[in-house]
Amino acid sequence: MFRVVRKREWHPTITELWVEAPRVARKYRPGQFVIVRVDEKGERVPLTVVDANREEGTVRLLFQKVGKSTFHLSLLNPGDAIADVVGPMGRPTHIEDFGTVVCVGGGVGVGPLYPIAKGMKGAGNRLISIIGARTKELLILEDEMRAISDELIVTTDDGSYGMHGFVTDALKQVLDRDEKVDMAVAIGPAIMMKFVARTAEPYKVPLIVSLNSIMVDATGMCGACRVSVGGTTRFVCVDGPEFDGYQVDYDLLIKRQQMYLDKEKEALERFKRQHPEAFQGVC
Amino acid sequence: MAEEKRPRKGLNLNRVDMPRQDPKERIKNFNEVALGYTEEMAIAEAERCLQCKRPVCIDGCPAEVKIPEFIKLVTEGKFVEASRKIKETNALPAVCGRVCPQEEQCEILCVLHKKGAPVAIGRLERFVADYEARVGAVEIPELPPSTGKRVAVVGSGPAGLTVAADLALMGHEVVIFEALHKPGGVLVYGIPEFRLPKSIVQREVDYIQKLGVKLYCDVVIGKTFTIDDLLNEEGFDAVFLGLGAGLPWFLNIPGENLNGVYSANEFLTRNNLMKAYLFPEYDTPIKVGKKVAVIGGGNVAMDAVRTSLRLGAEEAHIVYRRSRVEMPAREEEIENAEAEGVIFDFLVNPVEILGDENGWVKAMKCIRMELGEPDESGRRRPLPIEGSEFIMEVDTVVVAIGTGANPLVPSTTPDMETNKWGYIVADPETCKTTKRGVFAGGDIIRGSATVILAVGDGKKAARAIDQYLRTGEW
Numbered sequence: 001m002f003r004v005v006r007k008r009e010w011h012p013t014i015t016e017l018w019v020e021a022p023r024v025a026r027k028y029r030p031g032q033f034v035i036v037r038v039d040e041k042g043e044r045v046p047l048t049v050v051d052a053n054r055e056e057g058t059v060r061l062l063f064q065k066v067g068k069s070t071f072h073l074s075l076l077n078p079g080d081a082i083a084d085v086v087g088p089m090g091r092p093t094h095i096e097d098f099g100t101v102v103c104v105g106g107g108v109g110v111g112p113l114y115p116i117a118k119g120m121k122g123a124g125n126r127l128i129s130i131i132g133a134r135t136k137e138l139l140i141l142e143d144e145m146r147a148i149s150d151e152l153i154v155t156t157d158d159g160s161y162g163m164h165g166f167v168t169d170a171l172k173q174v175l176d177r178d179e180k181v182d183m184a185v186a187i188g189p190a191i192m193m194k195f196v197a198r199t200a201e202p203y204k205v206p207l208i209v210s211l212n213s214i215m216v217d218a219t220g221m222c223g224a225c226r227v228s229v230g231g232t233t234r235f236v237c238v239d240g241p242e243f244d245g246y247q248v249d250y251d252l253l254i255k256r257q258q259m260y261l262d263k264e265k266e267a268l269e270r271f272k273r274q275h276p277e278a279f280q281g282v283c
Numbered sequence: 284m285a286e287e288k289r290p291r292k293g294l295n296l297n298r299v300d301m302p303r304q305d306p307k308e309r310i311k312n313f314n315e316v317a318l319g320y321t322e323e324m325a326i327a328e329a330e331r332c333l334q335c336k337r338p339v340c341i342d343g344c345p346a347e348v349k350i351p352e353f354i355k356l357v358t359e360g361k362f363v364e365a366s367r368k369i370k371e372t373n374a375l376p377a378v379c380g381r382v383c384p385q386e387e388q389c390e391i392l393c394v395l396h397k398k399g400a401p402v403a404i405g406r407l408e409r410f411v412a413d414y415e416a417r418v419g420a421v422e423i424p425e426l427p428p429s430t431g432k433r434v435a436v437v438g439s440g441p442a443g444l445t446v447a448a449d450l451a452l453m454g455h456e457v458v459i460f461e462a463l464h465k466p467g468g469v470l471v472y473g474i475p476e477f478r479l480p481k482s483i484v485q486r487e488v489d490y491i492q493k494l495g496v497k498l499y500c501d502v503v504i505g506k507t508f509t510i511d512d513l514l515n516e517e518g519f520d521a522v523f524l525g526l527g528a529g530l531p532w533f534l535n536i537p538g539e540n541l542n543g544v545y546s547a548n549e550f551l552t553r554n555n556l557m558k559a560y561l562f563p564e565y566d567t568p569i570k571v572g573k574k575v576a577v578i579g580g581g582n583v584a585m586d587a588v589r590t591s592l593r594l595g596a597e598e599a600h601i602v603y604r605r606s607r608v609e610m611p612a613r614e615e616e617i618e619n620a621e622a623e624g625v626i627f628d629f630l631v632n633p634v635e636i637l638g639d640e641n642g643w644v645k646a647m648k649c650i651r652m653e654l655g656e657p658d659e660s661g662r663r664r665p666l667p668i669e670g671s672e673f674i675m676e677v678d679t680v681v682v683a684i685g686t687g688a689n690p691l692v693p694s695t696t697p698d699m700e701t702n703k704w705g706y707i708v709a710d711p712e713t714c715k716t717t718k719r720g721v722f723a724g725g726d727i728i729r730g731s732a733t734v735i736l737a738v739g740d741g742k743k744a745a746r747a748i749d750q751y752l753r754t755g756e757w
Contacts, residue, residue: 023507037464043557043566044464068566084464086501216557216567217472219462219503220689222549223531226540233540235530238690252540255642259542263568270563 001081005058010140012281013065014108015074016050021085022057024049030115031093031210031242034059035218037084038072045069046215046237048112049088050141059085062111062140068267071278089218090241093208097124099182102174102205103149104167104196105131106188110141112210113187114148120185121148128181129153130170132188136161167192168199175203184208186245190257194250207245211236213256228252296399299328301406306622310592313476313560316619317381320410322362329357332402335394340404343389345739346373346445350389350404357407366415367422369408374448374491375441375738377416377483378470380409383735384613416486423493427454432752435460435519436496437504437692440468441734442525442725444491445741446748451494453749458519460502465556468527469726470734472556473548475586477593478616481555505691510699514720521748524707524716524723525741528731529689533682534578538636543570543644547579547587547683554590572678574598576647578633579683580610583731585620587681592623596679599625604632604652604665628675630654632667636680647675685731696721706730714744719757722748 006018024034028049036047051060065071076082093116101120105113110131121127127148132155133139139154139161146152153170154162163170167188175181184207186196193209200207213225213236220238227234230247234240272279302318303309309316320328332354340350348369356365369376385405393401415421432455436443439461447457465471467484492498502508504524513519531546533539550569553559557567575591577584580603591599601620603610606629610617621627628649635648651671654663688705699718700708707716707723714722724740726732751757 023502027507038566041558041565084501086462086464086503086507088506089503216549216552217463220530220691221472221528221686222552223533223546224549228540233533238530252642255542256540259570260568263562263570267563267566267568 001083002085003081004076004078005056007076007078010062011137014062014138014140015065015070016060016062017073017076018053018058018060019082019085020057021059024085024087025052025054025057025059028052028059028088029092030095030119031112032088032090033112033241034061034085034087035089035215036061036069036073036082036086038069038076039083042072042083043069044084044216044218046089046212046218048108050111050114062108064108065278065282067264068271071268071271071275075275075278086218089237091239093119093185093242095119095123100126100128100180102128102130102171102181102184104171104184104186104188105129105145106167106192107133107138108140109188109192109210110145113185114141114144116185116187117145118148121150125183126150128174130155130167130174132156132167132170134158166195168195171196171199175200175205181205184245185210190250190254193245193248197245197248197250201246208242209245209248210241211243211248211253212241213253214259227256294333294395294398295331296395298331298400298403299324301403306624309477310589310623313593315480316477319413320406322360322414325357325362325407325410326360328403329354329407331395332358333394339392339394340389340402343392345388345735345742346375346379347742348373348389348408353411354402354404354407357411362411362414363418363420366411367424369411370424372742373738374445375487376408377412378441378479378487379735379738380405380407380412381479381483382474384733386614388735413483421490424452426452426495429456430454430752432456432520433458433518434748434752435513435517435522436525437522438462438468438525438527438725439466439488439498440470440525440527440725440737442527442737442741442744443468443523444487445738446523446525446724446745447496448491448494449742449745450748451491451496453745455749455752457496459496459498460504460508461498461500462503463556464500466498466500468525472552473528473583473586475551475555475590477589478586503691505695510692510696510718510721520720520752522721523714523744523748524692524721524727525725525737526689526692526707526723526727528686528726529705530687531682532685532687534633534684536633536635538638538644539682541636541638541644542642543572543678544636544680544682547577547583547681548686550587550681551583551590554594560594569594570679571596574600574677575679575681576600576602576633576675576677577681577683578602579685580605580612581683581685581731582612582616584681584683585612585616587683588625589620589623591679591681592625600628600675600677601625602628602631602633602647602649602675604630605662606630606654609662630665632665633680634672637674644678644680645676647677647680649673649675686726687730688727704730712743713747714740715747715757720751
């Protein structure tokens, strides 16, 4: 069992949990994720790892409540246990001193972006970060991103905070400047990463994206997470989660992410009837 | 029957039938299809055994089960003793009795086979194992004194469980690391409940743990620990890799990533390990349409197609590019599938999967095949018949054409050799890899195969590991 030791509610729909998982904490490197199963009847869902504390033997998980599993997880409090936390899965980010790196994060994508950005900064890069959300209240990790970035640009879709617009608008401004950008990393919803790729492509900046496909075992056995990269089928759990941002078939990824929408809705409605308290403040 | 214990005069060439659930009923549930022998049936079948002086059946058993000895005990009504006799060499009798292809292993060698039906060795094995558990007589054999040596077993499938049990019986300390949340490997994620109830797998795992074997789930070797971590920091003297199946093979035809196209591994894992058939009580969903096509002709294909019927498919097809005789699936499983109403489309090969505007499967474009000259597998090579393409309307496709190698351990163990397919190179007799102290067996050294071959590797590996631990010689 994996015990929750701390909890933070960023927003009625965004929860952060620090969970005891010493073996995972010891091996975790930026770019990797864990598989979590909330209880004996739970699904195996991939979750972002934002940080790990080796001394304490804990990992920091941050997720948006979108389906039954994440709403269920958000009900857990310090002292409660999660049935399974497995990992660290996926290949770590290749971090080196590239020169200047732009890190772009949208929504809860800022979660997995943060450790990568921190790693890039630590390797000696000049770090320009762009983080965005639909509205001010949904913005996460702003202070932490600011603390590690040479420059931080915040965007909101509705203009309630920072620059009014999308992260792609901010990215274009940065790329239009008279400054060479050597590498870009983008993590967020598939649609955002698609448009980041479209924005960055004319500037010929190498682009890494991190994909969040549906997974089951996540150990390279089932193939549920397959995506098309450069016309070849690749498996996010073992070949990824990071790929060349210009080679990913985002439309296919989006379609595959929606494969179980009706079932997910059914499970969520059922959970809502059983646990209305998990939905407080959620419209 | 009871008074005349051994009717040796005249051969009985017909085996005792094993009762099964009625096909019409069983396609509505996930309960086990085969119901097993009664005591009377078991004794009657056991009495058909000729107790050969030189029993050739044993030569066909990779688990080295003392077949005539256990069968003799059955004829005497000593069922518990019979089960223990099997367990002297095979820790998984209830599993092997159900899923071993005995017809190609021990039973094919039975001398009765020359004249009629061989002794139903598998059914008897299953009967005695279930009997022992039912009467609660499972007993732990006396263990030798500890050797003080520690072995890490990676994977709790049939190879890993066997090696763990054998090493424990030799006095070594064994720790199994399982990547998934439940032990059993393919026995829990792959083989369906209706062929191998999960409670039976758990029973065998419990037995192995009672032998002193420690088991940790949720540990992914290659990620949570590397092999060198196990040998260095974690203090293990040897490592056995029973990693099992890897990434599924697809056909490399257009449309394979459409929604509604599954690998058999995913389809079966969702249903067996994650219990999608109990959704929404269990969280993991599965999507099965009205018309399902399973591509492939092996046991996994049979498992998938029969699962789809139980999940409510109105029409379930096996689409296979060769003919019935070339199908690698067990005859028994093919017959079960036929009885359940599965439609077999032989000599048909998909060339494209067609989708609707929302990215869902709506049909398969197939081509008819004919058989040419034998290929390297000895089976006649299927060749497409030009101009014979046709459209088959389907809304779910399951690709069951085999799996490749799992990359997690090889990619983090650069000093261990793999072959061109990514499988770990291991000595066929000792299961030794090219890395000192590391052994490997089961699907990770040969590709998709059977439970019993994995058990056989486990036995060979245990012997070689024991020798290595005692002598230190590599």
